[in-house]
Amino acid sequence: MRLLITGGCGFIGSALCRRLVKNPEYSVYNLDALTYAADPSSLNSIKHLPNYTFIKGDIRNSQLVSEILTSNKIDAIMHLAAESHVDRSIDGPKIFLETNIIGTYSLLQAATQYVNSSHGIEKFRFLHVSTDEVYGDLEEDDAAFSETNAYRPSSPYSASKAASDHLVHAWGRTYNLPVLITNCSNNYGPYQFPEKLIPLMIISALQGDPLPVYGDGRNIRDWLHVEDHVEALEAVLLSGKIGETYNIGGNAERRNIDIVKLICTTLDKQRPRRDGKSYHDQISFVTDRPGHDRRYAINAGKINEQIGWEPVHTFTDGIENTIRWYLDNEAWWKPHLQGKHK
Secondary structure (H helix, E strand, O other), rough: OOEEOOOOOOOOHHHHHHHHHHOOOOOOEEEEOOOOOOOHHHOHHHHHOOOEEEEEEOOOOOOHHHHHHHHHOOOOOEEEOOOHHHHHHHHHOHHHHHHHHHHHHHHHHHHHHHHHOOOOOOOOOEEEEEEHHHHHOOOOOOOOOOOOOOOOOOHHHHHHHHHHHHHHHHHHHHHHEEEEEEEEEEEEEOOOOOOOOOHHHHHHHHHOOOEEEEOOOOEEEEEHHHHHHHHHHHHHHHHOOOOOOEEEEEOOOOEEEEEEEEHHHHHHHHHHOOOOOOOOHEEEEEEOOOOOOOOOEEEOOHHHHOOOOOOOOOHHHHHHHHHHHHHHHHHHEEEEEEEOOO
């Protein structure tokens, strides 16, 4: 099976590539534009394998995508390339619209032409990887998001992802492109870019910097270990029903402030401060960001019932292992702080 992964040098994309190449029956082609959050070094362990190929390029380049599809006889696209940080989308939304909407459109167009020109590839799949943020937010006593929830995006980022979801649905309905969509909860784990909450707090604590918590810190997120996520993506690709959406969650709702406190407590044990004080002293509360969703929670019942997937990692074990990875891999994250990774 020949797989084109878009955004394969990103956090989730690199985890997906590392997983897939373990299977010698897969040939993995990684298309990535190498924007600021991409890091090819996350794939050093697989870059010399015969069933892995890296291609530098932009998903908005339909001609390039068409050439990749045709020359490599691609069987499936797993589309993860996206601008994904909410704060950045508030400060500069244009690139989110260009990458997440126009980029997805370009991929869909290239895929449709490829399928049509190849007289319909029976096993071709277009898997679009999206986010739970398209659903908006929940009150603390609301039921978790299911696949039937209406879209109510709050940020430019989530609006751009909602738009791309709708495009994928439309191409499936209008052009009969064999599409699948997944919407996942917040990911965490090794190789995550330092701007995201968990690595940001770990690294800021180690650097002796303040640990900024938005608002009152009571915003709730459902946390999903990245290795569980990519296992689910493979399962959906192989066993998902064409045209369907699958929510992927970690069954691990936590308040942001509790996450930060847990990181501090764990670091107090694993890497105590030299001055003997607790990392908790570095916590500070800052002005909430505009449109900050209060709670996300995923009902992953559909993917469990139809495909048989459920997360393996508990949050307690997953966060401890993640913290240990960042402690052991300063050589990976320190260049990001200095802007040396491109």
